Amino acid sequence: MFVCICNAISDRQIRAAVDHGAASLAEVQCKLPVANCCGHCEDTARQVVDEHLLDRRQRQAG
Numbered sequence: 001m002f003v004c005i006c007n008a009i010s011d012r013q014i015r016a017a018v019d020h021g022a023a024s025l026a027e028v029q030c031k032l033p034v035a036n037c038c039g040h041c042e043d044t045a046r047q048v049v050d051e052h053l054l055d056r057r058q059r060q061a062g
């Protein structure tokens, strides 16, 4: 699913950036040009990052 239409960034790409060490939307933005144009995707992109971080922590804990 595309999260950022302006830059054609998918949720999968955002999760991959988290898997490669990004721990916030700002850190994802160092790797991907997400939410840097109209900004309409920012809340959704942040949600994808936060949910993936939480999933990873739960998997590591459990």
Ligand code: FES
Pocket: 003, 004, 005, 006, 007, 034, 035, 036, 037, 038, 039, 040, 041, 042
């Ligand atoms: S949809 Fe992501 S910056 Fe416009």
